[in-house]
Amino acid sequence: MEHRHYIIYKPYGYLSQFETNSKQQKRKKLLGELHDFPDDIMAVGRLDEKSEGLLLLTTDGKLSDYINSRKVEKEYFALVDGNVSDKAITHLSRGVEIGFNGKKYVTRPCKVLKLEQDPALPERSKKIRDARHGPTTWLSIRLREGKFRQVRKMTSAVGCPTLRLVRVKVGAMQLNNMQVGDVIEVDRFAL
Incomplete structure (x- = not known):
């Protein structure tokens, strides 16, 4: 076949x-x-x-x-609430504790970078929010695992909830x- x-x-x-x-x-x-x-x-x-x-x-x-x-890396661009500190990026990179199936789970180390400029993505069909609600930061997050809503839980764990999440790469x-x-x-x- x-x-x-x-x-x-x-x-x-x-x-x-x-x-x-x-x-x-x-x-x-x-x-x-x-x-x-x-x-x-x-x-x-x-x-x-x-x-x-x-x-x-x-x-x-x-x-x-x-x-x-875990053999294939996935990359996500995450627009998060607030200015993300270097400490938060280091914490995300090393692994953070999130909830999964009612249990605590520490994510595996991954690669996290703050994007210097907004990525060239199509407009989202539903408006996210505007600048009067405070600053936002785009992150690139590359990982080799994929727990339920993992990226969203990771960014929330460091105090920067995800506002928009776009997977840009698989392998x-x-x-x-x-x-x-x-x-x-x-x-x-x-x-």
Whole structure:
């Protein structure tokens, strides 16, 4: 069987799934609304409803497991509330304690940098907030794990809640100049 692979720019407000039986989720936007995907397609990892950016889709379960393992680095751009201190960046880089499945968990070391200028990203469909509410900082966070809402929990743990979260890279796959909602079929993933 020949597998099929896609990269998409998942929009804000969409769930990283194709169908749902949940009555609460019936009114939610699903990935299947963006493109006519094969029946056996699956999202490689997830981005929550309020997150956006690069999402890989495949019909190859083994490839999905490999990408979700700690072998493949993912990079996120996070717009956070406040001016982030060097101390907070060091703390994030070394690992912070977050809650996961009702238990405390210390994140693995990762790479965190303060971006010197705002990234060139498409406008988000829902306004975030304006400057009168105080300063914000863009961070690049590169990690090899992916606990539930991990990046959001990490930034909150150092006192800088995430206002916008965009995954920009998985392995060597990047958003580049994709626009929100773009779907591109690829022969294989560059990892």
